[in-house]
Amino acid sequence: MTIEDLENMGRSELLGLAEVQQIQDGRGTVDEQTVQTILQSTTAPPATETNPKTEATAWIEPRPEDPPHAEVTVGPGDDNELPFSYNQTRIVLMVRDPYWVYTYWDYSTDTYQGLTSLFGNWETVPLTLRVYEVTEAATKDGEDKHLFDIPIDGSTRSWYIHVNGPDRAYRVDLGYFHPCEGFVILARSNVVKTPRDSVSPIIDGDWMVIEEDFRKLYRLAGWGRPGSNSAELVESLIKRLEREIGSGAVSSISSPSFGARQKERGFWLVVNCELIVFGATEPDARLTIDGQPIALRPDGSFTLRMALPDGKFRIPVEATSAAGDETITITPVVERQTYHHRTREEG
Amino acid sequence: MKKGYLSLVLHAHLPFVRHPEYEHFLEEQWFFEAMTETYIPLLRVFETLAGEGVPFRLTMSLTPPLLSMMSDPLLQERYSRHLRRLLELAEKEVERTRWLPEFHHSALMYRENFAFARWFYEEKYGRDIITPFRRLQQQGHLELITCGATHGYFPLMLQREAVRAQVRIAVEQYTRFFGRPPRGIWLPECGYHPGDDEILREYGIRFFFTDAHGILHASPRPKYGVFAPVYCPSGVAAFGRDLESSKQVWSAQEGYPGDPYYREFYRDIGYDLEYDYIRPYIHPSGLRVHTGIKYHRITGKTADKQPYIPWIARERAAVHAGNFMFNREKQIEYLVEIMDRRPIVVSPYDAELFGHWWFEGPQWLDFLLRKIAYDQQNIELISPIDYLAIYPRNQVSTPSESSWGYKGYNEVWLEGSNDWIYRHLHQAAERMTELANRFPEADGLLRRALNQSARELLLAQSSDWAFIMKTGTMVEYAVKRTRDHISRFLRLYDQINANAIDEFYLSDLEYKDNIFPDLDYRVYQTTLPARLRQAIPAMA
The missing domain is CATH 1.20.1430.10 (Families 57/38 glycoside transferase, middle domain)
Structure with missing residues (x-):
């Protein structure tokens, strides 16, 4: 991947890539540093751990000896393009975790045209997100606590905001800076509250617990040990990931079932034998091979294929007429012996 | 006298995948595989235990999409077709492996499993797989609970009406199938948003689950941690997941399912065998897929997988069941010293882990339920609803927003x-x-x-x-x-x-x-x- 490739990507693609590369940007912004980090991580030699993505493609590609199969895709379906915009000027706020919130917004045509004519060009509108903390005290005063502003460009329509405040309520205004009137609000978001990330300081007098005992309970719940929660959750995610994507999705096809290829050896050869027993009788006869009943095809023919390891095998094939009064047995005796020989030119 | 309680919870869910517009649809396999490998084997274990009079009690969620698929005539017909072909393949494999003793006993095992599944599905229950669940509930062995109507993730729904519809439709469907409203719910992904419990109460739901930190970070501080429920201000009870017992089963490294003698999931004859032979049993397009017949064991971190030996794996499942029970006994003995009431340990798992991913999971459960019934005195298996009858008075506290996804909040889905x-x-x-x-x-x-x-x-x-x-x-x-x-x-x-x-x-x-x-x-x-x-x- 080159810097040109990255420059041709949209912001969301870059963020997606950053996510894949596990670059914790922390600001939801794409800047020079992010680009460099992505470049480093994508040009670095492939990691030794198996990447779910590469494994996933492994199963889609047919094995070289398989004939080409029809494309199994989702097939032709609806015209399912979703609207780019719902022609509303609005902003919505959502909680990601105790430290981050996510917001998306949309502009109506009226807003777009109004601002474009005011500033001459949509790209030059000084659009801004204004982040507030909502507290009871501040609401009483009629004004929420203004935390910070995030300048945005006209093509951006969502943002992850690092509020870093567990158990607090937030709200975001979408607006722009008017040359004379200052910050003008276009839309106001809903209020969300981030989750707590620690034990509540509030203790109920009727349900008192000795601090030491509570710590024990907390530790016993598997949470208090350093690192244990995330490790456990990561593992459970991996398991769930495997479960959710169903069968076949992540498959490590390492070797065929007989005679694993031995990579550590240079030149190699694997030979196996299968045996096909076939024949025909009256279509209404009953047939067994080595005592096991075998279904006949409508024309009375049959085929059985089986593995043939080294050794000598008797395979009695017995047919009994429908009336049960006649029986014919034919017994092929098959022997397989395998010899290995290896030569190597000196030098 | 029992010292404490264990509540095993199995969450059975698959998304609604049904495509009548195609003759064969790849993703419908998810349902077929879960039927053969998880739901029918679990029912087999439960019915056998019930038939032998072994006391046991579990909690199980059957999500509305899963119930819809189980009762859908088109998918019933397609599953029947799938089972027929699977059995046909298993028959061929018994023949093919006749002189491969290291694989032959596994081939016989698969033929027996699939023949049982077919008998159970077609003969015993006439393709109605919901009836055995209802019967086990009536017998008191299962407490069946519901879930969101389509497993929608509640914390990221903006409109309360959307959450209410997910709950109400689920409750109505449950009532139709099981003859009474559900008493509990598995919130999709264990995703709890404070206030959603108000909606649960509207529909008569008495309890739900959160991940451990949902309860531990509840406010006011919960006196018993996750080892007793709290009542939300709405009066609905919230039970917290015990991470210790979860880890023993879930964990890829330390968990039981990683044992080298257990069956390897990824070595399937759908990928391993010669193309012409396996062609009729993979996807009609020719795409190789899992068939469910797998002959190798996990072995270790190597590509050179050894053959699977069913009876050794079974022994391991028995050992692991004993280990799980021993650890729960120790855990409860320790908890009793700290708490002034009997604790409840809540261990929820995805049902599809048992049988589908962890092939020996149903056997493990079988051993565990028998051992708990006969080999110990300290633990009693109950459902959360029973705990609320034993201890109707519980602390009032609001759980923290949480999920059981990676990092514990909403990030997986956002x-x-x-x-x-x-x-x-x-x-x-x-x-x-x-x-x-x-x-x-x-x-x-x-x-x-x-x-x-x-x-x-x-x-x-x-x-x-x-x-x-x-x-x-x-x-x-x-x-x-x-x-x-x-x-x-x-x-x-x-x-x-x-x-x-x-x-x-x-x-x-x-x-x-x-x-x-x-x-x-x-x-x-x-x-x-x-x-x-x-x-x-x-x-x-």
């Missing part, structure tokens, strides 16, 4: 790969409520269109789609499902607004997306909270 869906999902939910309020008494074609709009919204909301987008495999299908259902919703919405409903289009959608045939779109109406309705009778 990140770079899937955050684009929410502006559409929220828009659709908002429009659905608008329609339901605008048409309080629709009938005829309009009513059908409104009901179908609700189905499309519900199907788009499955948390499975966002989850698959994040995990990065089968993404195309998850994106298509999301786009399909939302675009179908938007098109119906436009047709309803223009008073120009295309009946042909509507009928096609009713045929394809036929989940919840009895659905009433008015579940999306805005309702005032009950206490407000009482205060203002004129508005009721």
Whole structure:
């Protein structure tokens, strides 16, 4: 991947890539540093751990000896393009975790045209997100606590905001800076509250617990040990990931079932034998091979294929007429012996 | 005298995947495999124990999409076809491996399993796999609970009406199948948002679960941690997941399913065997897929997998069941010293882990339930609802917003790969409520269109789609499902607004997306909270 490739990507693609590369940007912004980090991580030699993505493609590609199969895709379906915009000027706020919130917004045509004519060009509108903390005290005063502003460009329509405040309520205004009137609000978001990330300081007098005992309970719940929660959750995610994507999705096809290829050896050869027993009788006869009943095809023919390891095998094939009064047995005796020989030119 | 309680919870869920427009559809295999490898083997264990008079009690969620698929005639027919072919393949494998003793006993085992599944499904229950669950509930062995209507992720739903519809439709479907309303719910992905419990109470639900930190970070501070429930201010009880017992089963490194003698999931004859031989049993397009016949054991971190030996694996399952029970006994003995009441340890798992991923899981459960019944004195298996009867008085506290996803909050379902869906999902939910309020008494074609709009919204909301987008495999299908259902919703919405409903289009959608045939779109109406309705009778 080159810097040109990255420059041709949209912001969301870059963020997606950053996510894949596990670059914790922390600001939801794409800047020079992010680009460099992505470049480093994508040009670095492939990691030794198996990447779910590469494994996933492994199963889609047919094995070289398989004939080409029809494309199994989702097939032709609806015209399912979703609207780019719902022609509303609005902003919505959502909680990601105790430290981050996510917001998306949309502009109506009226807003777009109004601002474009005011500033001459949509790209030059000084659009801004204004982040507030909502507290009871501040609401009483009629004004929420203004935390910070995030300048945005006209093509951006969502943002992850690092509020870093567990158990607090937030709200975001979408607006722009008017040359004379200052910050003008276009839309106001809903209020969300981030989750707590620690034990509540509030203790109920009727349900008192000795601090030491509570710590024990907390530790016993598997949470208090350093690192244990995330490790456990990561593992459970991996398991769930495997479960959710169903069968076949992540498959490590390492070797065929007989005679694993031995990579550590240079030149190699694997030979196996299968045996096909076939024949025909009256279509209404009953047939067994080595005592096991075998279904006949409508024309009375049959085929059985089986593995043939080294050794000598008797395979009695017995047919009994429908009336049960006649029986014919034919017994092929098959022997397989395998010899290995290896030569190597000196030098 | 028992010292404490253990509540095992199995969450059985698959997204609604049903494509009548195709003869064979790859993703329908998820359901078929789970039937053969998980649901039928679990029922086999439960029915055998019940038949032998072994006392046991588990809690199990059967999600509405799963119940819909289990009772759908098209999928029943397709599963029947799938089972026939599977059995045919197993027969061939018994022959093929006749002189491969290291694989032959496994081949015999698969033939027996599949023959049992076929007998159980076709002969014993006439393709009605829900009846045995209902019977086990009536016998007191299972406490069946419900889930969100389509496993929508509640914490990221903006509209309360959308959450209410997920709960109400689920409760109504459960009541139809099981003859009484559910007493408990598994919140999809264990996703709890404070206040959602108010909606649960409206529909008579008594308890739900959160991940451990949901309870540990509840406010006020919960006296007993996760080892006793708290009552939300609504009066609904919340039980916290015990991470210790979860880890023993879930963990890839330390967990039981990683044992080298257990069966290796990834070595399937669908991939291993010669193409011409396996061709009739893989996807009709020729794409190699898992067949369910796997002859190797995990062995270790090597590509050179050894043959699977069923009786040794069974021994391991017995040892692991003993270990699990021993650890729970120790855990409860320790807890009793700290607590002034008997603790409850809640251990929830995805049901599909048992049998599908962890092949020996049902055997492990079988051993565990028998050992708990006969080999110890300290633990009693109960359901959360029983605990509430034993201890009706519990601390009132509000759990913290949480989920059982990676990092414990909403990030799995809200990140770079899937955050684009929410502006559409929220828009659709908002429009659905608008329609339901605008048409309080629709009938005829309009009513059908409104009901179908609700189905499309519900199907788009499955948390499975966002989850698959994040995990990065089968993404195309998850994106298509999301786009399909939302675009179908938007098109119906436009047709309803223009008073120009295309009946042909509507009928096609009713045929394809036929989940919840009895659905009433008015579940999306805005309702005032009950206490407000009482205060203002004129508005009721």
